[in-house]
Amino acid sequence: MPAADAHGAARGALDATRRHQSAQLALVYGMNGSGAIEMRGEGARVLLSDGRTALDFGSYAVTLLGQRHPAVLAAVRRELDAMPVSTRVLANPTTARLAERLAAWGDPGRLTKVWLGANGCDAVEAALKLARLATGRTRVVAVEGAYHGKSLGALAATWNPRYRRGLDPLLGGVTHVAADPAAVPRAFADGDVAAVLVEPVQGEGGVRPLEPDFLRALAAAAHAHGAFLIADEIQTGLRRCGPRLVSTGLGLEPDAVLLGKALGGGVQPLCAVLATPELYAPLTADPFAHTTTFSGYPLGAAAGLAALTAVEALAPRGEVLAGLFSAGLDRIAADHRGLVTRVRGLGLLWGVEFATPAAAGHVLMELGRTGLVVSPCLARPEVLRLLPPLVASDAEAEEALAILGSVCAGVPEEFRPAGGRGQGSG
Numbered sequence: 001m002p003a004a005d006a007h008g009a010a011r012g013a014l015d016a017t018r019r020h021q022s023a024q025l026a027l028v029y030g031m032n033g034s035g036a037i038e039m040r041g042e043g044a045r046v047l048l049s050d051g052r053t054a055l056d057f058g059s060y061a062v063t064l065l066g067q068r069h070p071a072v073l074a075a076v077r078r079e080l081d082a083m084p085v086s087t088r089v090l091a092n093p094t095t096a097r098l099a100e101r102l103a104a105w106g107d108p109g110r111l112t113k114v115w116l117g118a119n120g121c122d123a124v125e126a127a128l129k130l131a132r133l134a135t136g137r138t139r140v141v142a143v144e145g146a147y148h149g150k151s152l153g154a155l156a157a158t159w160n161p162r163y164r165r166g167l168d169p170l171l172g173g174v175t176h177v178a179a180d181p182a183a184v185p186r187a188f189a190d191g192d193v194a195a196v197l198v199e200p201v202q203g204e205g206g207v208r209p210l211e212p213d214f215l216r217a218l219a220a221a222a223h224a225h226g227a228f229l230i231a232d233e234i235q236t237g238l239r240r241c242g243p244r245l246v247s248t249g250l251g252l253e254p255d256a257v258l259l260g261k262a263l264g265g266g267v268q269p270l271c272a273v274l275a276t277p278e279l280y281a282p283l284t285a286d287p288f289a290h291t292t293t294f295s296g297y298p299l300g301a302a303a304g305l306a307a308l309t310a311v312e313a314l315a316p317r318g319e320v321l322a323g324l325f326s327a328g329l330d331r332i333a334a335d336h337r338g339l340v341t342r343v344r345g346l347g348l349l350w351g352v353e354f355a356t357p358a359a360a361g362h363v364l365m366e367l368g369r370t371g372l373v374v375s376p377c378l379a380r381p382e383v384l385r386l387l388p389p390l391v392a393s394d395a396e397a398e399e400a401l402a403i404l405g406s407v408c409a410g411v412p413e414e415f416r417p418a419g420g421r422g423q424g425s426g
């Protein structure tokens with residue numbers, strides 16, 4: 001596209017966003033892209049309207065396979081030519097194959113039942129309904145700092161008051177427990193717990209890996225009280241953190257695992273609940289107890305099948321990238337002590353914590369300007385989330401780290417805590 005047309009397209013898109021979606025959103029998009037907009041995705045990169053490219057180490061964890069992974073695109077194209085949506089009164093071979101594959105993929109022999117949806121919060125809603133129906137109980141135990149989505153049911157389990165304000169009464173009976181083994185017994189003291197819902201690594205909550213001892217205490221209490229343990233791996237699963245699933249990797253034996261985000265291969269929206277027959281019993285008894293029109297739609301299922309194959313093929317590459325990235329971030333933290341206060345993460349999910357939200361905001365904007373897209377954390381504005389895709393080359397990972405390092409070095413004095421200008425940051 002000629003430069004003048006691309007510039008006009010960017011202005012038009014930002015203007016329409018401002019007029020019809022949100023002026024605040026248009027402002028943020030404009031600042032992150034320095035006035036440019038996204039035009040095309042290609043592997044680990046996004047092409048912008050002003051001709052620049054940016055590394056996509058963000059996209060809120062959706063692009064684990066990068067942008068437009070060729071095998072996922074090919075599968076989706078094949079399904080487009082066959083049957084992208086289902087009649088929903090006939091069995092669909094692609095949907096059935098995805099259910100079968102997921103049942104064999106997550107925790108084979110245990111999580112043998114599968115419900116499919118689109119957004120992550122669909123999976124949360126379905127799992128909470130199943131737990132209530134299967135137990136006849138009402139309460140849900142979630143964890144302080146948790147993020148499970150913003151639909152009304154899921155929102156009750158999400159911790160951040162910013163998103164809950166003005167919406168009471170939400171789904172009742174949700175207790176948030178501190179991430180401390182000593183706090184667990186109190187959460188079960190009143191009984192009636194249908195489900196424990198937990199992210200093994202809190203993503204939106206600032207990339208906070210929960211201590212295995214806490215997770216084990218929570219899982220043990222859930223099982224001792226006859227409550228279902230639901231691992232929300234919408235962000236952490238599918239090898240984002242290394243193992244297929246963090247929860248089963250820790251031996252937690254969840255009764256359900258929730259997948260989303262990257263499950264559609266970065267091409268289609270897709271989520272899944274992988275559940276034990278006991279938790280799934282209400283849907284076995286009545287498959288119409290929880291339905292959505294597009295649940296299991298073949299186009300998404302085709303993307304999911306291709307994504308699972310691609311993720312497994314890239315698993316060894318993920319280990320290499322994780323090591324490279326972890327070492328690089330440690331170096332950046334050491335070089336910018338005072339400005340970067342902590343680096344936390346696992347596999348390809350990393351949080352860089354800055355001294356203040358303003359510093360993180362400045363870095364986010366400068367990264368966008370310099371060519372690195374990352375994701376902020378909705379509940380912790382001082383933390384930026386870096387989500388390298390499995391398809392990134394070593395050179396692209398090093399480039400991302402170099403951009404982050406140089407942006408940190410250029411953070412002006414006013415965004416730094418007094419006396420916090422670290423070595424090597426000058």
Ligand SMILES: Cc1ncc(COP(=O)(O)O)c(C=O)c1O
Nearest residue numbers: 119120121147148149203234235
């Ligand atoms: C752990 C977790 N659960 C649930 C959700 C909600 O998913 P969605 O935004 O696709 O509804 C998210 C989204 O960020 C998430 O990170």
